[in-house]
Amino acid sequence: MNIFQEVTESRMLRHLGRISGKRVSELARDFYEHMLALQILALEAPNLARTYANRTMQTDFDGFRSTSTDLFNIVVLLMHQDRYSEHLKQDINYTVHDLRLKRALRAVASGRIDNQDYSQLMFTLFFATPGLNDRQANLRRIASEWSSLNPMERQRWLGILVQEMRTYRIDPDLFQAISRLT
Numbered sequence: 001m002n003i004f005q006e007v008t009e010s011r012m013l014r015h016l017g018r019i020s021g022k023r024v025s026e027l028a029r030d031f032y033e034h035m036l037a038l039q040i041l042a043l044e045a046p047n048l049a050r051t052y053a054n055r056t057m058q059t060d061f062d063g064f065r066s067t068s069t070d071l072f073n074i075v076v077l078l079m080h081q082d083r084y085s086e087h088l089k090q091d092i093n094y095t096v097h098d099l100r101l102k103r104a105l106r107a108v109a110s111g112r113i114d115n116q117d118y119s120q121l122m123f124t125l126f127f128a129t130p131g132l133n134d135r136q137a138n139l140r141r142i143a144s145e146w147s148s149l150n151p152m153e154r155q156r157w158l159g160i161l162v163q164e165m166r167t168y169r170i171d172p173d174l175f176q177a178i179s180r181l182t
Contacts, residue, residue, distance in 0.1 A: 016064060016087050019077065023089045025130050027077055030172070031096070032129045033165060034071045035104070036122060036139055037174040040161060041181075042113045043146045044154070048177050053109035061098060070173045075101065092130060100124075119144035135164055158182045 019027075042049035056069045061076050064084070077084050078096045104121050107113050122140045126132060142149070142157050149157070158181050165175045 016084070019084075020087050021089060022087070023091045024078070024081060024094050025092045027074055027088070028092065028094045028129045029131060029136075031071075031074045031078060032122075032125050032132065032136065034074060034172065034174055035125060036136070036143060037161060037165065037172075037178050038071065038108060039113070039115070039118050039122060039143050040139075040146065040158070041174065041177055042108045042118075043115065043143070044158070044181050045177065046111050046113075049108050049113075050111050052174065052177070053105045057102065057105050057109060094128070097124075115144065115146065135160055139164065155182060 038049060038052065041052070052069060052071075056072045056075075058068070058072075059065070061072065061079050063080075064073055064076050075096055075098075077088065078094055079098065081088060081090060081094075100121060104118055107118065119140075122143065126137065126140050139157065139161055146154070158178065162175070162179050162182055165172055165178065
């Protein structure tokens with residue numbers, strides 16, 4: 001099985017039942033973490049990031065799809081909280097700026113990520129997302145300076161990202177791709 005098949009098979013959000021009782025603030029943290037992982041993946045393994053971004057943008061963010069990426073479904077749930085209110089606990093008001101998100105995804109999908117622009121998006125997401133920890137804040141800062149890190153530092157921070165993704169999530173699809181880089 002190749003990495004693309006593994007990313008497809010390893011899914012956090014295969015069906016709506018897996019999110020029943022999940023708080024919007026938890027989804028917002030998942031969104032932040034997925035976007036951070038995608039940024040680092042785009043800098044370390046651009047072909048894999050391109051494939052993931054293209055799969056995420058296959059259709060508009062108009063409804064939950066069991067065949068889409070976890071990032072796609074997280075965005076759908078956050079954008080349409082009222083539609084999925086029977087599954088989500090509304091503990092915060094969280095807005096996804098879809099045009100900004102699509103711009104970032106298109107940049108990754110084209111293979112021409114502007115790390116400074118993406119880092120500004122992550123800065124905005126960091127302050128909009130409640131409950132992030134210090135390691136997530138440090139990862140955001142490190143990702144903005146990724147090209148200046150030596151290979152050992154990159155491996156260290158990839159390991160920290162893998163630990164963060166493993167902490168609260170059930171099989172996020174980007175986990176397989178990021179863990180392969182460590």
